[in-house]
Amino acid sequence: MTFQSFSDGVTDRTVPHLHDPIARYAQTSPERPAVITGERTWTYRQLDGWITSIEHRLLGIGCAPETVIAIEAPKTVNTVALLWAVWRIGGIACPLNTRHPAERLLTQSRRVGADLLVAHSENVVTQALNESMRAVALDSLSAEPGETPALGEASEMRPTHLPLDARATGVFTSGSTGRPKIAVHTLGNHVYSARGSAENIPLGLGDTWLASLPLYHVGGLAILFRTALAGAAIAMPNPEASFSQAVIDFRPTHVSMVATQLRRLLDAPTESNVMGSVSAALIGGSAIPAEFLDRAVSYGWPVHTSYGSTEMSSQITTTPPAADRKTLATSGFLLPHRELEIREGAIYVRGRTLFAGYATNAGATGELDDARTTGGWFATGDLGYLDDNGRLCVTGRADRLIISGGENIQPEEIEKELERLEGVRRAAVVGVPDEEFGRRPVAFVRWDSGADRRDLVPELRGVLPGYKIPDAIHVMPDSAVAQRMKVDYEVLEAAARKLR
Numbered sequence: 001m002t003f004q005s006f007s008d009g010v011t012d013r014t015v016p017h018l019h020d021p022i023a024r025y026a027q028t029s030p031e032r033p034a035v036i037t038g039e040r041t042w043t044y045r046q047l048d049g050w051i052t053s054i055e056h057r058l059l060g061i062g063c064a065p066e067t068v069i070a071i072e073a074p075k076t077v078n079t080v081a082l083l084w085a086v087w088r089i090g091g092i093a094c095p096l097n098t099r100h101p102a103e104r105l106l107t108q109s110r111r112v113g114a115d116l117l118v119a120h121s122e123n124v125v126t127q128a129l130n131e132s133m134r135a136v137a138l139d140s141l142s143a144e145p146g147e148t149p150a151l152g153e154a155s156e157m158r159p160t161h162l163p164l165d166a167r168a169t170g171v172f173t174s175g176s177t178g179r180p181k182i183a184v185h186t187l188g189n190h191v192y193s194a195r196g197s198a199e200n201i202p203l204g205l206g207d208t209w210l211a212s213l214p215l216y217h218v219g220g221l222a223i224l225f226r227t228a229l230a231g232a233a234i235a236m237p238n239p240e241a242s243f244s245q246a247v248i249d250f251r252p253t254h255v256s257m258v259a260t261q262l263r264r265l266l267d268a269p270t271e272s273n274v275m276g277s278v279s280a281a282l283i284g285g286s287a288i289p290a291e292f293l294d295r296a297v298s299y300g301w302p303v304h305t306s307y308g309s310t311e312m313s314s315q316i317t318t319t320p321p322a323a324d325r326k327t328l329a330t331s332g333f334l335l336p337h338r339e340l341e342i343r344e345g346a347i348y349v350r351g352r353t354l355f356a357g358y359a360t361n362a363g364a365t366g367e368l369d370d371a372r373t374t375g376g377w378f379a380t381g382d383l384g385y386l387d388d389n390g391r392l393c394v395t396g397r398a399d400r401l402i403i404s405g406g407e408n409i410q411p412e413e414i415e416k417e418l419e420r421l422e423g424v425r426r427a428a429v430v431g432v433p434d435e436e437f438g439r440r441p442v443a444f445v446r447w448d449s450g451a452d453r454r455d456l457v458p459e460l461r462g463v464l465p466g467y468k469i470p471d472a473i474h475v476m477p478d479s480a481v482a483q484r485m486k487v488d489y490e491v492l493e494a495a496a497r498k499l500r
């Protein structure tokens, strides 16, 4: 049994309140940019005033501490202002995936126990009202006040201390299979996540973090907290703009991206110096194929690889600035305010960034399923180890492990090798029942357009032991691939059985 534990070294007593960072910067550096869009810049003073006006509208329609507010809203400055207003009144914001159809949005609003649905789409508001749900249009609620209040006026109206142990968000986890769970975070979870992040990736006055991830994912929300705590600015790209265009337009100092965005950036017909303004590119969400990492490193891009989860309020481990190639191949070092332990090859975590629990049928305010084992540890479901230097190496998901003839096969390892081969855009490996071995791996690949579609088995033989060579390699059906190249393994398991 491996047993290694890192403490965050924090010995101070829990600070129960946070001085609202936007109100604070509105006082101390009112003219500093808080949000930048293609059209204009909002200063901390202007954003603070805007938040205050939304706060009053929310209070005016009966919202109070612990009110659950489901939000269907695009990634815009209005949504940022709305979110901070919800946190100011002590509400619980549940941002919904805007790609879902209206029916699903209403179901999700019910699941979080929403007292109010704020929706960008008129159709969603109408349908909600038809089903006697309380709903209001984003535009009417978060319209910018006609006149921005004079300096200091806004923040003096209410106490601006936010309780860190209050529930602040309910986020739908993007599990690869099954019904998404609702992870409920406290405000303190997000705040300590941001503080630990800042100790590894410096962020300060004058910096700009591109809001390149959806606000309904924890990685998008984390950008709000990191920038607000640092007095930095968020750049809100036009929803139609590509990632590379947004980087060119805003010249941000910081970006967050998933592997697909990194790949698009590498493939974009721009020069390698597109990242010239960027001092930190945080890459998370999944493992990054070695080939992309190599190219990014060869361009000198300041990448940070990371391992995080919704339940841990984004990053858990991250590589430091200017890490060498070997370190970047790992998920990096444990950040402050988190603890990590490996038990029998499985990754357990706890600490100040660990969420409050999953919402049960009682919604985001009710009793939570706190999902912890003894000692407050949370099983991430991921497998991995800490290397001799204390860097985390993630090897795969526990629930995807294929046991074949008594041997453990981590499908992610085969996927990684397949994706390294010329012309393979995406690979997915699933286990299928087998009389002789119990289970055997079967692979699916998605080819690049114009790729030489060939038998890949001989190439795999050079890099994998025989028992890890898939019994078959099929072309991935379109029905198994969702947005962002996310694969539905359940669809593939069914397909693999049929194809046998």
Ligand SMILES: O=C(O)CCC(=O)c1ccccc1C(=O)O
Pocket (backbone or CB within 6 Å): 213, 218, 219, 220, 222, 256, 257, 258, 282, 283, 284, 285, 286, 306, 307, 308, 309, 310, 313, 314, 315
């Ligand atoms: O894996 C997860 O669910 C969290 C991923 C995440 O938050 C993230 C994803 C991509 C880029 C940056 C981040 C981040 O940790 O901020």
